[in-house]
Amino acid sequence: MAEASGLSPALSSAEKNPLHLQCGECPIRHRAVCARCDNEELTALENLKYYRRFEAGQPVVWSGDRMDFVASVVTGIATLTQTMEDGRRQMVGLLLPSDFVGRPGRMIAGYDVTAATDLVMCCFRRKPFEEMMATTPHVAQRLLEMTLDELDAAREWMLLLGRKTAREKIASLLAIIARRDASLNLRRASGKLMVDLPLTREEMADYLGLTLETVSRQISALKRDGVILLEGKRQILVPDFDRLLEEAGDDCDGGIPG
Amino acid sequence: MAEASGLSPALSSAEKNPLHLQCGECPIRHRAVCARCDNEELTALENLKYYRRFEAGQPVVWSGDRMDFVASVVTGIATLTQTMEDGRRQMVGLLLPSDFVGRPGRMIAGYDVTAATDLVMCCFRRKPFEEMMATTPHVAQRLLEMTLDELDAAREWMLLLGRKTAREKIASLLAIIARRDASLNLRRASGKLMVDLPLTREEMADYLGLTLETVSRQISALKRDGVILLEGKRQILVPDFDRLLEEAGDDCDGGIPG
DNA sequence: CGCCCAGTTGACCAGCTTCAACGGGTGTGG
DNA sequence: CCACACCCGTTGAAGCTGGTCAACTGGGCG
Structure with missing residues (x-):
């Protein structure tokens, strides 16, 4: 190139x-x-x-x-x-x-x-x-x-890796990506939103300290439970961002102020 | 002082x-x-x-x-x-x-x-x-x-939390503490050395993303296998630092150069 | 068409957690 | 002084989460 x-x-x-x-x-x-x-x-x-x-x-x-x-x-x-x-x-x-x-x-x-x-x-x-x-x-x-x-x-991330469950890890990852690209567009993540997953299941697993099988299963589980909807494999629709944060186990304010 | x-x-x-x-x-x-x-x-x-x-x-x-x-x-x-x-x-x-x-x-x-x-x-x-x-x-x-x-x-630490086994985590913690207080004394960690553990089992567990029981068990296991010797509960004698590094799963050079 | 890759799902198993009991040291109060 | 509580640590037994191994699907492409 x-x-x-x-x-x-x-x-x-x-x-x-x-x-x-x-x-x-x-x-x-x-x-x-x-x-x-x-x-x-x-x-x-x-x-x-x-x-x-x-x-x-x-x-x-x-x-x-x-x-x-x-x-x-x-x-x-x-x-x-x-x-x-x-x-x-x-x-x-x-x-x-x-x-x-x-x-x-x-x-x-x-x-x-x-x-x-x-x-x-x-x-x-x-x-x-x-x-x-x-x-x-x-x-x-x-x-x-x-x-x-x-x-x-x-x-x-250390808190996530050391203490969160697989399900919480997935939810946290989605929340983080949603927040980051909301902040790039100078918006605030909330309500209904779309997350464009730039990673394969294996890369997500590497990020989260899991195996790709577990990532796949937990994404399926979150879908079953209505926390997320899949649009293809890499596009994820989040109907309620607060619900996602609950699943992530985060404080609702989502981390460090300032 | x-x-x-x-x-x-x-x-x-x-x-x-x-x-x-x-x-x-x-x-x-x-x-x-x-x-x-x-x-x-x-x-x-x-x-x-x-x-x-x-x-x-x-x-x-x-x-x-x-x-x-x-x-x-x-x-x-x-x-x-x-x-x-x-x-x-x-x-x-x-x-x-x-x-x-x-x-x-x-x-x-x-x-x-x-x-x-x-x-x-x-x-x-x-x-x-x-x-x-x-x-x-x-x-x-x-x-x-x-x-x-x-x-x-x-x-x-993220690598440790995400990918290492309990045994490797313990060995890594000991290696890190040994290295840090060797460097305070301007020595290089190697051979036979003494590690003064400043933490309770629970604090170690909090550090390593484990439970205190697992920490205790793995310390016992490392002792059984001759990787370490206990001098009381908090003093740990390491007969061979390289052996400890092997157990930690680290590259032997132990991290980032420079 | 067949191959490869990303992803899903199932069955089984291991490692770690959970729950519980117990030991030794230390401090406290009768 | 001893009894007691409390903390730190150890060990055992059982259970669960997530890992491992394997089969299968569907899409893209030579």
Whole structure:
């Protein structure tokens, strides 16, 4: 994917390949690591950045590989997974648009990063990005904020993994995805809504610390009990979001305020 | 450690209360949020800080409470836990000396923080600390680094919670504690070593997503199999650290390099 | 058409939880 | 001083949740 510059009009037809997008028109401008940058900083980033695209299923990096860039997810979904020698896998992060990949100061990737759907990432070579972080405060500030948010999310996930039942886990996953894409559209999740599942049953299982069979069974059970309705395999209709939250075992406010 | 100023000999008798410690003599000086500060910044922090002590078992803050300070653990251990309405609990953080508590920019605590042992914390009122973060880069830089480390730790914990067996969980916990207090003493964990368990069986269970009975049984099993030896209930002798790592199911290098 | 992949469902089983009893150490009050 | 309670920890027995193994369906595609 991602052919070279101005040529090859055939390519952009099907995929609208954003070989270079102005930061000002970027869909994640207000949420990503660049959110707080002023115009000057943005220009600096503009000169540093380049886009990469990955097809669904492709690896972005493998754990242990050298990784010379950091990046923001622009569109699509990526997963962060850890694998044990015997093959047991656990997803440890779900990267949605505006989420950040890579750790400044570390050049070896700590996790497998995989494109779960077709994916566009806005990349920066590590070194220049680190220099920018050292000289301008806004990038570092925003990155701290985002990292703290991710830490909160990871901790909520720990509660799910350690203490929730399979049924609660499924309901929680649906609730989280619903909330995240409501917040992307600046809405509040409630009432009747549609959740577009970007993951296979196996990926959900990796996320939830379950097997794919259990995921399938519990989705069927939630459907039987009227908590959800399936529209195909990946589209899920939630008739009553509060009911879903009950099933998830969450406090109804759904986590950390502020 | 550091008697109180000049006065109140009665107070310092039983507990050696460090009512004020010079930053230069602080045991966590080189690892805490202040690690990178220069002398000037350190003086500023010196004027901001105050110590608080908590007895084992005491709450530091409850989730949902207003929290007007942030703090570093100086000595002792604190736990971060989340609780569901029906009482299920999951520990989401284990705070050892030099670890940071509280989130700049947020005034409501997101978790229950409890002293697992007698605890001394170096506290800063939130507002002045936030101002300091905004004006001097070193505190914010170090906090970002620490937060990224915590995120890595949380993700390793997710693998444990989601995919490891009870036996592996116990072995992992012992390995983590051994590594952490080896690194405090600037050693490398290996060969024969002693682990001082600062937690009750129930707290371990909360950490590992198990019941206290399962924890007890698996510790007994590891003892039977010669992986560990008990010296009392809380002291554990590990004859061969590599063997323990095998039991933990970890890669032998034990996690993220760099 | 046949193959592969994602998903569903069933039968059986293992690992962990639940419930319960018990032991040892410590603190307290008669 | 002992009796008692309480906490922490250990161990046993039984039950349930979720894992394992396997068969089957339906859709997409060479």
